[in-house]
Amino acid sequence: MPVLEVHNLVTRYGAITALKGVSLRVEEGEIVTLIGANGAGKTTLLRTLSGVLKPTSGTVRFAGKDITGRRADQIVREGVVQSPEGRLVFRAMSVKENLEMGAYTRSDSDIGKDMERVFRLFPRLKERIGQSAGTLSGGEQQMLAMGRALMARPKLLMLDEPSLGLAPVLVRDIFRIIVEINAAGTPVLLVEQNARQALKIAHRGYVLQTGQVALEDTAEALSNNETVRRAYLGG
Ligand code: ATP
Numbered sequence: 001m002p003v004l005e006v007h008n009l010v011t012r013y014g015a016i017t018a019l020k021g022v023s024l025r026v027e028e029g030e031i032v033t034l035i036g037a038n039g040a041g042k043t044t045l046l047r048t049l050s051g052v053l054k055p056t057s058g059t060v061r062f063a064g065k066d067i068t069g070r071r072a073d074q075i076v077r078e079g080v081v082q083s084p085e086g087r088l089v090f091r092a093m094s095v096k097e098n099l100e101m102g103a104y105t106r107s108d109s110d111i112g113k114d115m116e117r118v119f120r121l122f123p124r125l126k127e128r129i130g131q132s133a134g135t136l137s138g139g140e141q142q143m144l145a146m147g148r149a150l151m152a153r154p155k156l157l158m159l160d161e162p163s164l165g166l167a168p169v170l171v172r173d174i175f176r177i178i179v180e181i182n183a184a185g186t187p188v189l190l191v192e193q194n195a196r197q198a199l200k201i202a203h204r205g206y207v208l209q210t211g212q213v214a215l216e217d218t219a220e221a222l223s224n225n226e227t228v229r230r231a232y233l234g235g
Contacts, residue, residue, distance in 0.1 A: 009058035020211040033198040036208035079155030091134030102151030118147040195232040
């Protein structure tokens with residue numbers, strides 16, 4: 001049984017239909033990437049899955065349970081957690097407070113242990129533990145956003161453009177860390193403009209075009225697909 005199963009999802013902004021019947025799945029252990037041009041609907045899909053937007057029709061099943069149309073906080077409690085763009089950290093709060101906020105749905109006492117794990121993945125955050133998030137660099141804010149998502153103990157981690165605007169050396173780090181998180185047992189749904197890198201670490205992928213799935217295949221097959229190469233991999 002897939003961890004995430006999306007069937008015929010339709011999402012509208014007023015008269016604009018941004019998702020026109022999207023179906024996809026994420027299996028246990030997988031990194032699945034979603035590639036597509038600006039405006040293809042990638043962000044709309046993640047926002048619908050995380051409960052920020054309500055779909056007009058279609059279904060979302062998570063771990064076998066229908067979660068279609070649930071509120072965002074209920075969806076986080078189910079274990080579906082989105083790491084937003086780095087700019088969306090709580091700027092006035094310290095690094096530590098941001099990470100604690102990530103664990104707000106939890107009542108157990110392992111929060112300190114999980115914070116240590118985040119610091120092992122992102123040693124830079126430990127060095128900045130008392131600093132307010134607004135003073136971090138763009139790359140550090142991106143790490144903090146991912147760290148905050150991990151604090152919720154996701155059963156599915158959704159990443160929206162984690163490499164956006166980062167220096168090349170940080171991009172490599174971020175992709176390596178995504179692989180590490182996945183290897184430790186968390187399935188990942190990865191939205192990326194950087195299709196080349198995303199397909200390198202993903203198991204499977206979907207190409208989204210104007211709100212519809214145009215192609216679906218293993219990451220390797222997509223990397224070798226002539227249309228994908230021309231449109232998304234620069235030749
Ligand atoms: P990008 O990489 O540029 O974020 P995307 O693939 O994530 O692109 P979406 O942001 O999901 O695409 O946008 C999908 C479609 O929905 C686009 O046609 C966009 O113009 C439209 N859209 C997005 N947000 C809104 C909104 N708040 N109101 C109206 N239309 C919107």
